[in-house]
Amino acid sequence: MNKYADFKVDAEADLYPTRVAGEQERWIERLDPVVWGDDHPTRHLTALDLESYARKGYLVKHGLFDRDEVSALRDAALALRQAAPRKLGPNVVREPGSGDLRTLFQLEQHHELFDRLSRSERVAGIARRILNDDVYLHQSRLNYKPGFTGKEFYWHSDFETWHAEDGMPRMRALSASVLLTDNDALNGPLMLMPGSHVHYVGCEGETPSNNYESSLKKQEIGTPSPKALDWMAREFGIDYASGKAGTVIFFDSNTIHGSNGNITPFPRSNAFFVFNAVSNQPCDPFAADDPRPEFLGNRSEFDALRIEDTPLK
Amino acid sequence: MNKYADFKVDAEADLYPTRVAGEQERWIERLDPVVWGDDHPTRHLTALDLESYARKGYLVKHGLFDRDEVSALRDAALALRQAAPRKLGPNVVREPGSGDLRTLFQLEQHHELFDRLSRSERVAGIARRILNDDVYLHQSRLNYKPGFTGKEFYWHSDFETWHAEDGMPRMRALSASVLLTDNDALNGPLMLMPGSHVHYVGCEGETPSNNYESSLKKQEIGTPSPKALDWMAREFGIDYASGKAGTVIFFDSNTIHGSNGNITPFPRSNAFFVFNAVSNQPCDPFAADDPRPEFLGNRSEFDALRIEDTPLK
Numbered sequence: 001m002n003k004y005a006d007f008k009v010d011a012e013a014d015l016y017p018t019r020v021a022g023e024q025e026r027w028i029e030r031l032d033p034v035v036w037g038d039d040h041p042t043r044h045l046t047a048l049d050l051e052s053y054a055r056k057g058y059l060v061k062h063g064l065f066d067r068d069e070v071s072a073l074r075d076a077a078l079a080l081r082q083a084a085p086r087k088l089g090p091n092v093v094r095e096p097g098s099g100d101l102r103t104l105f106q107l108e109q110h111h112e113l114f115d116r117l118s119r120s121e122r123v124a125g126i127a128r129r130i131l132n133d134d135v136y137l138h139q140s141r142l143n144y145k146p147g148f149t150g151k152e153f154y155w156h157s158d159f160e161t162w163h164a165e166d167g168m169p170r171m172r173a174l175s176a177s178v179l180l181t182d183n184d185a186l187n188g189p190l191m192l193m194p195g196s197h198v199h200y201v202g203c204e205g206e207t208p209s210n211n212y213e214s215s216l217k218k219q220e221i222g223t224p225s226p227k228a229l230d231w232m233a234r235e236f237g238i239d240y241a242s243g244k245a246g247t248v249i250f251f252d253s254n255t256i257h258g259s260n261g262n263i264t265p266f267p268r269s270n271a272f273f274v275f276n277a278v279s280n281q282p283c284d285p286f287a288a289d290d291p292r293p294e295f296l297g298n299r300s301e302f303d304a305l306r307i308e309d310t311p312l313k
Numbered sequence: 314m315n316k317y318a319d320f321k322v323d324a325e326a327d328l329y330p331t332r333v334a335g336e337q338e339r340w341i342e343r344l345d346p347v348v349w350g351d352d353h354p355t356r357h358l359t360a361l362d363l364e365s366y367a368r369k370g371y372l373v374k375h376g377l378f379d380r381d382e383v384s385a386l387r388d389a390a391l392a393l394r395q396a397a398p399r400k401l402g403p404n405v406v407r408e409p410g411s412g413d414l415r416t417l418f419q420l421e422q423h424h425e426l427f428d429r430l431s432r433s434e435r436v437a438g439i440a441r442r443i444l445n446d447d448v449y450l451h452q453s454r455l456n457y458k459p460g461f462t463g464k465e466f467y468w469h470s471d472f473e474t475w476h477a478e479d480g481m482p483r484m485r486a487l488s489a490s491v492l493l494t495d496n497d498a499l500n501g502p503l504m505l506m507p508g509s510h511v512h513y514v515g516c517e518g519e520t521p522s523n524n525y526e527s528s529l530k531k532q533e534i535g536t537p538s539p540k541a542l543d544w545m546a547r548e549f550g551i552d553y554a555s556g557k558a559g560t561v562i563f564f565d566s567n568t569i570h571g572s573n574g575n576i577t578p579f580p581r582s583n584a585f586f587v588f589n590a591v592s593n594q595p596c597d598p599f600a601a602d603d604p605r606p607e608f609l610g611n612r613s614e615f616d617a618l619r620i621e622d623t624p625l626k
Contacts, residue, residue, distance in 0.1 A: 148539055152576050185498035186551055186573065226461055230578040238499055260499065261574040263465050264551055265543040277361055 004036050004132055009169045011283040016171075018164050018202040018222070019287035025225050028200040032171040034252055036277075037132035044126055053130060057197030057255035058241065065178065065246040066120045069312040074180055074245075076113040077142055077269060080104055083119040093216060095146070104142040105214075105295040107271060113312060114142070118273050121309035123176050126250060127275035131172055134304030135275040138162070138173060138282075139296055144269045150188045150262030156223050157201065158274070159253035161215070164207060164222060164287035166297035171197075172277040173253040177241075180269040184242045190249060190260030195236040195254035201228050207288040212296055225258070232256060278304055316588075317349050317445055317583035320412040322482045322578040324596035329484075331515040331535070332600040338538050341513040345484040347565055349590075357439055370510030371554065372567035377435045377551035378491065378559040382625040387493055387558075390455055390582060393417055394587040406529060408459070416529075418608040420584060426625060427455070431586050436489050436624035439563060440588035443486060444485055447617030448588040450618060451475070451486060452609060457582045463501045463575030469536050470514065471587070472566035474528070477520060477535060477600035479610035484510075485590040486566040490554075493582040497555045501575030508549040514541050520601040525609055533554050537569070545569060591617055 015031050017023075037053045041047045044061070053059040065073070080088070081101045088110065093103040103183045108115040117123060118140060128135050145151075157291050158175065162168040181188045201224040208214075211221055224232070251257065262268065276282075281302050293301060316359045328344050329410075330336075354360045357374070366372040378386070393401070394414045401423065406416040421428040430436060431453060441448045471488065474483040496502045514537040524534055537545070554562045564570065575581065589595075594615050598604050604612060 148542070152574050154576055186504060186553060188573070191499060191577070226578065229461070233578045240499060258576050260501070260576055261465050263467055263571050263573055264504070265539065265546045 004033070007279065008303050009280055011169050016159070016163050016200050016202065017286070018160055019205055019207050020202070021206055025204045025228060026202045028202055030171060030198045030200055030254065034197060036172060037129060039260055042129055044122055045129055045305045050130070053250065058192050058194065058249065058251035060241050060243055060249050061126070061249060062243050062247045064248045065312065067246070070180065070246045072113060072313055073117065073178070073271065076111045077180055077271070080110055080142060081144065092277070100146070102144055105140070107140040107142045108137065112273060116308065116310075116312055117178060117271060119305045119308050120312065123178065123248060123273060123306055124275060124305050124307050125309065127174055127176060128307065129251070130174060131275065131277045133172065133277035133279050136278055136298070136302050136305055137273060138166070138168070138276040138298050139274040141272045142269070143272055145188060145262060145267060147187070147265040147267045148263060150268065152188070152261040153231050153259045154219055154223055155256055155258040156219055157254045157256055160201070160203060160222050162253065162297065165211065165285050165292050167281060167282040167285045167291060168276065168280060170280050171254050172251070172280040174275055175251050175253070176273045176275065177249045178271040179243055179245050179247045180271060181248070181267060182244050183268060185240055187264045187266045187268055188259045189242050190250060191238050191240045191258055191260070193232050193256040194235040194239050195250040196232050197254040199232070200254060209289065211288065212292045229256070246257035276301055300313070317346070320592065324482050327599050328590045329472070329476050329513050329515065330599070331473055332518055332520050333515070334519055336517070338517045338541060339515045341515055342498065343484060343513055343567065345509045347424070347510060348443055349485060350442060355442055357435055358442055363443070366563065366565075369507035371505050371562065371564035373554050373556055373562050374439070375556050375560045377561045378625065380559070383493065383559045385426060385626055386430065386491070386584065389424045390457070390469055390493055391562060393423055393455060394457065413459070415457055418453070420455045421450065421455045427545055427584060429621065429623075430491060430624055431583060431622050432618050433625065434620055436491065436561060436586060437588060437618050437620050438488060438622065440487055441620065443487060443563070444588065444590045446485065446590035446592050449591055449615050449618055450586060450610070451479070451481070451589040451611050452587040454585050455582070458501060458575060458580060460500070460578040460580045461576060463581065465501070465574040467532055467536055468571040469532050470567045470569055473514070473516060473527060473535050475566065478524065478598050478605050479544065480595040480598045480604060481589065481593060482596060483593050484565070484567050485593040487587065488564050488566070488586055489586045490562045492556055492558050492560045492562070492583040493584060494580060495557050497539050498553055500577045500579045500581055501572045502553040502555050504551050504553045504571055504573070505564060506545050506549045507552050507578055508568040509545050510565040510567040512545070513567060522602065524601065525605045542569070591615055
C-alpha cells in the first residue's frame with residue numbers, strides 16, 4: 001500500500017521560502033517524508049538501511065559495484081577526461097592552469113556505461129525505492145578532484161538551491177555518489193550532518209543574476225549562517241562518508257553537507273546523479289528571476305528512467 | 314651510558330644540502346639518530362613510546378595535561394587573543410578582515426603560564442629525553458585556526474627550512490604541539506607521513522630574499538615535489554594526529570607533515586614549541602643570504618631550559 005500514491009504537488013505553494021528580500025534567515029521544519037515508501041526490505045535495501053536513511057538523511061552502501069565494474073567505470077571516466085574538448089561541449093569545468101577536466105555535466109549523455117550506471121537498479125532503483133515514485137535525472141556529473149590542490153566546498157542543502165533556482169517544489173529528491181576512487185577521512189570526503197535534513201534553513205539574501213556561474217566555484221548565496229551551522233554541528237555532529245571504489249553514497253536533498261580541501265596526493269573521483277520524483281517536476285524558480293540552465297537543472301526530460309538490473313561490463 | 318655524549322657538530326659541514334642553484338631535487342638518507350638516547354623508559358615515555366617515535370617520527374601522548382590545566386591554558390590563550398595589540402608587539406599574524414589574532418610568536422615571553430608550559434617535564438622533559446641533550450626553544454607560538462575558514466598548510470619538513478634559512482646543522486630538534494582544543498579527522502588535524510623522517514629531500518629552487526614573509530602564509534620554496542610526495546604517501550601512508558585538549562603531539566624535525574583546511578565550525582588551537590639540542594646551535598644559513606628573524610629562529614638564547622615537574626595551575 002502506498003500512502004503517497006495520491007500525493008499531488010501544488011506547484012503554486014511555496015512551503016520552503018528562502019532568499020526573501022528583506023527577510024532574515026529562518027528555520028522551517030521539514031513538511032515532507034524522508035523515506036516516502038514503506039519499510040519493507042528489498043534486494044539492496046534492508047529495513048535497517050531505510051530506518052537509518054530516514055533518521056540520518058544519508059546511507060553509505062559499500063561494495064555495490066565489484067572490482068571489474070569499477071575498473072570499467074574508471075576506464076570510461078579516463079576516456080572522457082582525455083576526450084577532445086569539442087566532443088564534450090561547453091558544459092564542463094576545467095582546471096584554470098592545466099585545462100584538465102574537473103567536472104563533466106549530463107554525464108549519461110556522454111558515455112553508454114554511465115547511461116547504464118544512471119539507470120542501474122543499484123542506483124536509480126534504490127532512489128525509486130526511497131522516493132516511492134518513478135524517478136528521472138535532475139542533474140548528473142562526473143567529478144574529478146585532483147590530489148594536492150583539491151578545493152573545499154562549503155556547507156549547504158542542495159534542496160535550498162534546487163527550490164530557489166530550479167523551482168523544485170518539494171523534498172522528494174536525492175543524490176547518489178558512486179565512488180570511483182577510495183575515499184577516506186583525509187582526502188576531502190563528503191561530510192554530512194546526520195539529522196540536519198529535518199530542518200530547513202530559509203536563507204538570507206537575494207539571488208544575483210547568473211548566480212550559478214560563481215556558485216559552482218564557491219557558494220555564497222543559499223548557505224546557512226555560521227550561527228545556524230554551529231548549532232547544527234553541535235546538535236547533530238559531523239559524519240564523513242568513506243569507502244572503497246564501488247561504494248555508493250545516497251543522501252537526502254536537504255541534508256547539510258560539504259567537504260574540506262585535499263592536500264594529499266590521492267585524487268577523488270565519483271559519478272554523481274540527482275534523482276527527482278516524476279511527481280515533483282520543477283516549476284518556476286521560487287527565488288530567482290530565471291531558472292538555471294538545463295545542464296544544472298533538467299527542465300525538459302521528465303520520462304521515468306528505465307531501470308535495469310544488469311552487471312556493468 | 315650516552316653514546317652521543319661526545320658528539321660534536323661540525324658547523325662547516327653541510328650534510329643536508331638543499332635549494333642549491335642549478336641542482337634538481339635529490340634524496341639523502343638521514344645521517345642522524347631519531348632517538349638520541351637509550352631506550353630506557355622514563356615517567357612519561359615507555360620503551361614502546363620511544364620505539365614508536367623512532368620508527369614513525371612522531372608520538373601522540375594523550376591526556377598529558379588534565380582538565381584543570383587545560384582550562385587554565387585556555388584562559389591564558391584567551392587573554393592573549395584579547396590583549397591590546399601594543400602589548401603583543403609586531404610578531405603576530407592577524408586575520409586579514411577581522412584583525413583577530415591567528416598566531417603569536419615567542420609565546421613563553423608573553424604569559425607566565427606558557428613559559429611554565431614550555432619548561433614542563435611533560436613537554437621540554439620529553440624533548441630532552443628524546444634528544445638526549447639539554448634543550449632550548451628555537452621557536453614557539455600560539456596557533457589559533459578558526460572554524461569555517463581554516464586554511465590548509467602544505468607538506469614540508471621543518472628541518473629543511475631550519476637548515477636552509479636558520480642554519481640548524483643537524484637533525485637534533487623536535488616540535489611539541491600542546492592541543493588546547495579537541496582535534497579530530499575533520500577539523501584540519503596535523504597529518505604526518507610515518508617513516509618519512511628517515512629520508513631527506515633536498516629541494517629545488519633558491520631561497521628568495523625575505524622568503525619567510527610569504528612562506529608563513531603559503532610555503533612554496535622548500536617543499537618536496539609532487540612526485541616525491543606521491544611516492545612517500547604511497548610508501549608510508551598518511552596518519553593524522555587527533556586527541557582531546559591536553560594531548561601533546563611530538564614530532565621529529567624531518568617528518569613530512571601538513572594539514573587540510575577546516576570548514577567545520579570547530580576551531581583549533583594549540584601551543585607550539587620547537588626544541589633544539591644545545592649542542593646543535595645554528596650557524597650561518599645553509600641556503601639563504603640572511604637568517605630569518607629571531608622570532609622565527611632563535612639565534613641568541615641558547616641556555617638550557619630549566620625544566621620543572623609541577624602542575625600548571
